[in-house]
Amino acid sequence: MSIEARDIVAWLRAAAAALEAQREQLIELDRAIGDGDHGANMDRGFKAAMQRVEALDTTDIGQILRTVAMALIATVGGAAGPLYGTFFMQMASQAAGKASLSPAEWAAALEAGLQGVMDRGRAQKGDKTMVDALAPGIEALKQALAEGADLAEALRRCAVAAEEGMRATIPLVARRGRASYLGERSAGHQDPGATSAYLILRAAAEALGAVP
Amino acid sequence: MSIEARDIVAWLRAAAAALEAQREQLIELDRAIGDGDHGANMDRGFKAAMQRVEALDTTDIGQILRTVAMALIATVGGAAGPLYGTFFMQMASQAAGKASLSPAEWAAALEAGLQGVMDRGRAQKGDKTMVDALAPGIEALKQALAEGADLAEALRRCAVAAEEGMRATIPLVARRGRASYLGERSAGHQDPGATSAYLILRAAAEALGAVP
Amino acid sequence: MKKLINDPQDVVREALEGMAAAHPDLIRVNMEPRYVVRADAPVQGKVAIVSGGGSGHEPMHGGFVGYGMLDAACPGEVFTSPTPDQMYEASKAVHGGAGVLHIVKNYSGDVMNFEMAADMVRAEGIQVESVVIDDDVAVENSTYTQGRRGVGTTVLAEKICGAAAEAGYDLRRVADLCRKVNGWGRSMGMALTPCTVPHVGTPSFELGENEMEIGIGIHGEPGRRREALRPADEIVEMLLEPILQDLPFRQGDDVLLFVNSMGGTPLIELYVAYRKAAQVLARHGIRVVRSLVGPYITSLEMAGMSITLLKMDDELVRLWDAPVLTPALKWGAAPAPAAGSGGAA
Amino acid sequence: MKKLINDPQDVVREALEGMAAAHPDLIRVNMEPRYVVRADAPVQGKVAIVSGGGSGHEPMHGGFVGYGMLDAACPGEVFTSPTPDQMYEASKAVHGGAGVLHIVKNYSGDVMNFEMAADMVRAEGIQVESVVIDDDVAVENSTYTQGRRGVGTTVLAEKICGAAAEAGYDLRRVADLCRKVNGWGRSMGMALTPCTVPHVGTPSFELGENEMEIGIGIHGEPGRRREALRPADEIVEMLLEPILQDLPFRQGDDVLLFVNSMGGTPLIELYVAYRKAAQVLARHGIRVVRSLVGPYITSLEMAGMSITLLKMDDELVRLWDAPVLTPALKWGAAPAPAAGSGGAA
């Protein structure tokens, strides 16, 4: 039960597909409390990332994730660009030189990514950002693995927790990012970044759930 | 049967009232083939003129008409300002120093006013301008007087002819003024200046029709 | 009608008061009758240049008053020609002994009011020349009609003649220069939206979500024709074609390319249009040697643009580059100790 | 969506091409990655000033590149922060040996991207200082949140710091000056209409015929609150009140008053607002010594305005008045032999 480079690519493909499919929804969410570009930014970024990833010929997971990070940094822009760029860059550091990851290594890489996002964005849980989906999702993943769940089950619980975290952003008043300028008016809307974060974690459950 | 200074003032009052009442219609007409200000311009101008006229204490018809001319020139602006200003200025020259006008003198003064308008605006009959109401109206007035009609009857025929002239502008393609920039598109609309000219001549029929 | 105004009747007066407050180093505003003069008027020995027209075209003309451009501007009501008393008083206020040039846009109202004013000024023994700008190729040129409207070339003529007056040209030469600029300039405009005259309160015309007006003037009047909205590149071709077909542009010519916003069109769109215009001119072998991009002759908040092409020679380039210090056009060093964008020192 | 554009995806690129074509005497445009640099970059021995942000705010920032203002500007997609590689390449392209100042508007995207870029530039051995502008009093200031947005003061900081760099201030002093300007500037904005991001195609929010948004930023986002439309004078009071309540303005202070169009509001309305703002300040005993009126930091075609007040001292006045030669702000005489509004000589 280990995650190979091709599984990572499958995950990224699934994430890119989900972000393309949800482009308009992310735009709508960002229109409500932001500037309406999150869907376009993420779709553009992941398309660029996938173009570069598909052109790679490597089994180095670190290199794959680093390629994604660089592509996102250079093409997403806005807040999500440096945040997701940092996320994948920190994952890449953890996976540098590795052709496969154990479930524990995979979880540790995600955790490093999360820490990178929180450092870069100076965001905490409850600030109504992508952290509110990433943190509970990754927490649930670790917990499940610690409880002896297999990867598929752990990823399922990760996605469920991320979705809950995403929904839990609705009543929050934003303290970081563009939505924070709205003050109280930001409450009552789901955070776009938490939504894209959930889509990315859910893509992992889809793509890696059947990993042998 | 002669026209006194107070009759002239009554005419001007009636004209001012008609222009105020038809302000919106003139604006609508000017919106269709011009810039939509004719009603506001004429109303503003005649209000200013009447304020100055009412403050006068004179029986000199020339002075009254000159006061109107100066007020229109200084407050109407646009094309109508210099045109109607010139109209009343030329009438004033004809009436200078006179406390009353015979019907023939009145017609001659109007004719001088018309000539002033045509010189100032370089406009001919058929150019789709105020000339198209003024010229037939004044022509009919002279004709009626020549045929021995009394002033009331002559003024009535003047108003009817002016109205016909005004309506006859509808199919015309404008050759002068702002409407000319529309080319063929100016056809099918009644000229705003011909309309205000008709209102002014009709006011004469109303106010002077009962002159003894 | 959504506007940042108070009583619609007060817009022109209040805007003039705002201009006076914002630019005391450059201009002074007279209220009875209304005109704007440069702060150091009259400039002795210099030909004085006076223009004017309806309000609603800002920055034209008041924003062009100052060193190297206009000596005075007369603002009428919105889209309504000013009156002869304004031009008469303004001309007297700026006359510095070398005569006055009236730059008049070809609208029957403007022409007639300026004619009356010129007569009044001449009656004071002051020399007056009048030049009528008629550069709008949207209107067919004919001696039987009113002729073409005066639009974008007016801005360029005021800048260039202002520099010539500053350089000591006498009245005859400044007037001849103005006629030369008028003869060498051609414009065409289009609108994406109408505009609303404040005291009217309703839009000047209606336009569907997928329609545009081609061949508009600057008074919110409808254009020559209505068409389906098209990409910017095609619109630029549609505007440039009649401009280029009209004399005097030929392969090898140098031109100034002026892409103007009607008011509501932002700079980012103007640059998209500028790019295409430059490409079209390059294709025709016409060299753009100077440019102007922005809202300079507008129709209130109307969205749309106009393109003006002015053939340039060495004299026009030199006068275009000469210093100018007005609220809206400003570059180079004026000999006077004035600087900054406004405010009392 | 009625805009003068071609494919919505191409707007930023095409506008940059237009800028490059219109102002070859002032700027050069790099396309991969996208940045605008002054034509004579790098200027040896001078602190280089780099800014940037989403597109759609034109003329900011590309229109402020040139002598006496920015050395480089990095445009992102519309309303989207540019990326670190742009800032990195731009900083290297303009570095003249005296370090680089990044002027960053306080949006999480801009801040984070500029942070990453600064790290990359420092890794090349180039000194970098970053100053974050956060002058928008519509947003409550708190260390627990993102803090205030950077708006109108950015324009003033770029002009003033550009002049200081030109005058030989070293990196530390230019950065300190920038922080001083940020500390002394306050802004507040409002919208009459939303705007439409080209590749989105629908307005950023809906607003009734009698509504306005108070406390907006510059990205088409809704403001702090929605209210019934009011006369301009009342709106000016509503914007100035929180500005004046915030430090540092006191009776007897000198200020620069900047009345800015959000894009679709024409000059005539800005002057109506300016007039009232000047009156309110006079009432408070605050002296307006400099002014700026026009569309300088915009949100596409949004109708509305912002007001910025900057406390001025002798240093700031001197640096404000110093020559500047950019596509959008231009006055005084630059030592370089550049003039005119654009075009190849």
Ligand SMILES: Nc1ncnc2c1ncn2[C@@H]1O[C@H](COP(=O)(O)OP(=O)(O)O)[C@@H](O)[C@H]1O
């Ligand atoms: N400081 C931050 N820390 C963590 N996440 C943030 C921060 N700022 C913004 N975000 C996330 O980024 C999302 C917005 O991304 P996007 O719309 O692409 O950028 P922008 O706000 O610059 O337009 C928000 O919904 C939020 O989840």
Ligand SMILES: Nc1ncnc2c1ncn2[C@@H]1O[C@H](COP(=O)(O)OP(=O)(O)O)[C@@H](O)[C@H]1O
């Ligand atoms: N050259 C002219 N000769 C005669 N009448 C003219 C001329 N130009 C315009 N008019 C008249 O003036 C009217 C328009 O007046 P008005 O709307 O007040 O002025 P403007 O066109 O300047 O807005 C037209 O309807 C027409 O009757």
Ligand SMILES: [Mg+2]
């Ligand atoms: Mg966003």
Ligand SMILES: [Mg+2]
């Ligand atoms: Mg009219």
Ligand SMILES: [Mg+2]
């Ligand atoms: Mg008019």
Ligand SMILES: [Mg+2]
């Ligand atoms: Mg954004």
